[in-house]
Amino acid sequence: MVRTTFIELNSRGFTDIVDITESVRRAVIESELTEGLAAVFVPGSTASVTTIEYEEGVIEDLRQAIERLVPSDIPYRHDARWQDGNGFSHVRAALLKPGITVPFRDRTLLLGTWQQIVFIDFDNRPRKRRIIVQLVGE
Amino acid sequence: MVRTTFIELNSRGFTDIVDITESVRRAVIESELTEGLAAVFVPGSTASVTTIEYEEGVIEDLRQAIERLVPSDIPYRHDARWQDGNGFSHVRAALLKPGITVPFRDRTLLLGTWQQIVFIDFDNRPRKRRIIVQLVGE
């Protein structure tokens, strides 16, 4: 059985990191499925999904690491061609990839105690986003 | 239901980035499945799969970012031991990981408008590659 649902949210962009665990959990509980995979996937090329301990300190550590690895203040060819100014957003999203797949059982996501599912918006402006949660199981 | 198909392509190596969206789309359309997960996975330890806006500028930006993050011109122990010269390829592939899982519905991949699925060949020579597309759904 397959159930496809959506999470809608407003993000601020600029590596805004949003905890979406409760929304994914609700998608599982509101389905008839008890065991299977929850694919969390962002359609779009300037955002990503991963997991982290959603704690203010490490959230800022992750933001700084990403800025160090893929700086926003160096020239990007994407910007030279399209004047979007979000070349760094595209590169970050391609490296962090658009989704994750989380197993669930007994209607419960099999996450660690301190592990949350987060959406990261790398774009250079606020965005209204629709994230896909697709459940495949029984 | 599960359907496993393959994409065959020739790549040039050296972070060749190839748009495979149409091939994945075809695998979905040619299956009897209407809704589920498309796992796109590269068997091999010197290549990866991700998504990006397939636009010449940002493709080159991604290539340069990868060269900056995992340089090809520093010594690797893999090369010292095996004389393969592709130590950087292995490290890049391990960091970017071998696959992604994309949801589809109504026989349509749920990608963003400017989001393409790409195969990245990190190896240091041209390769004939076979990428797996496995559909799981109903």
Next chain:
Amino acid sequence: MVRTTFIELNSRGFTDIVDITESVRRAVIESELTEGLAAVFVPGSTASVTTIEYEEGVIEDLRQAIERLVPSDIPYRHDARWQDGNGFSHVRAALLKPGITVPFRDRTLLLGTWQQIVFIDFDNRPRKRRIIVQLVGE
């Protein structure tokens, strides 16, 4: 059909890279499934799963690349707040992400000849770990 199993192991932490291919293979063989997805997922926010050629040289190359990209010897806000000393572990795990999804067919993981599935423990101490292997298929 869905089958959820677990791999238990002791790791040393500090980017300990452990080959778990045989355990995942066994999970497939011991299930009744012949074709589908094997999701390998670590519950916890200081570890990851990827694939690599499990060879001593490239394992050390990967460890050095990760140390270069997310150094253990710079200050992290997580540590300032919680005195855990493992801020770098959290950032590494968020960037490398908690799992991978590997297709199998004819009860065989569709990996490359030199491609192994590895668990990476980024934490700053030895840990007893339980990794999830969830099979979805037929």
